């Protein structure tokens with residue numbers, strides 16, 4: 001039980017709360033036990049996930065990639081306390097109907113591509129890139145990557161290409177007519193990721209595999 005907490009999301013793996021922490025509002029992410037798993041194994045897997053998420057967030061912060069600052073990691077209780085980002089998700093930004101200027105959209109795309117390029121440069125693979133996991137700060141509009149719950153460290157070109165493919169699928173399935181924006185994301189990614197040539201080439205293979213799979217049903 002977290003004191004004065006307001007549940008903001010109940011997912012399949014975790015509960016996300018907004019709660020006061022040291023005189024400020026914080027996000028508290030709590031991973032809960034899975035009833036179908038053996039308790040000892042469950043504790044081990046849950047702890048590993050908590051540590052992995054916090055580690056990837058820290059790794060990004062050390063590289064000055066804007067992500068929520070981790071305040072506290074309580075492995076025993078499977079809790080991560082982190083900065084509450086005030087703002088809106090890119091998903092909400094793209095689905096609100098207030099006719100964003102192409103220049104404004106291009107700026108967001110550039111920030112996304114730049115952040116992802118930098119994240120892959122330090123071998124962090126996000127694992128769940130959707131437009132809900134990209135936030136824009138209220139004050140500055142600057143981009144923040146959130147939800148590192150499925151993230152891991154990998155230097156494999158394939159893993160990074162799949163990361164981009166997951167985001168591409170999220171764009172095409174959720175936001176019609178954003179092909180130009182996604183191309184702008186990849187352009188900025190190309191300018192910021194060290195291995196972009198190989199990764200973008202691999203992305204073409206991953207897309208092809210995806211198409212074959214959907215043709216076969």
Ligand SMILES: Nc1ncnc2c1ncn2[C@@H]1O[C@H](COP(=O)(O)OP(=O)(O)OP(=O)(O)O)[C@@H](O)[C@H]1O
Pocket residue numbers: 008009010011012013014015016027029068082083084085086128132133146147148149150
């Ligand atoms: N640091 C944060 N600041 C503001 N809002 C946040 C923050 N972290 C999460 N949220 C909000 O809570 C929602 C759920 O968080 P998150 O995506 O981390 O959980 P989840 O998808 O349930 O986790 P997981 O994918 O690890 O199972 C986000 O979509 C976002 O709206």
